[in-house]
Amino acid sequence: MREGKKHPFAINVWRWGLLILLLVLWEIGARLKWIDPFFFSSPLEIARTAVIKWQGGTLWRDIAYTGASTLLGFVLGTVIGSIVGLLFWFSRPVAQVAEPWLIVLNALPKLALAPVLVIWFGIGFLSKVILAFLMTVVVAAMSAYSGVRIRPRAGAYDCLCRHDV
Secondary structure, three states, X not given: OOHHHOOHHHHHHHHHHHXXXXXXXXXXXXXXXXXXXXXXXXXXXXXXXXXXXXXXXOHHHHHHHHHHHHHHHHHHHHHHHHHHHHHHHHOHHHHXXXXXXHHXXXXXXXXXHHHHHHHHHOOOHHHHHHHHXXXXXXXXXXXXXXXXXXXXXXXXXXXXXXXXX
């Protein structure tokens, strides 16, 4: 039996307890101005706003809007990143030229680009899609390239060649 399955009730109590402690500390920090409530709000203020949006009928519309932009950016970033990673595998010279740039782009804090994207593309749907895309595409490209480059040397997949992909 796994260690975590011996006392599931106690583990769940600790998990919920830590979550509640974090929320209480967050609320106290916002009220005592240890953290700036303008930037970090507070759990109770977030709950109040959610209730107001629920009563106004806009909560689910806003959740769907944000979810759709995030999902679209994630799917586009994953698909295009995977294609780029496979392109690196197909063409070694392209990989040798572009891999250092990909590593630099991976080190770039993508969330720091959010204000620039808002200035360039506005605060609407497109800037959210582009941000989700940028947060995904480099990781997907590096993962795909690494996955096909470092494949098992023996076993059922040993005959995997470029023309098989």
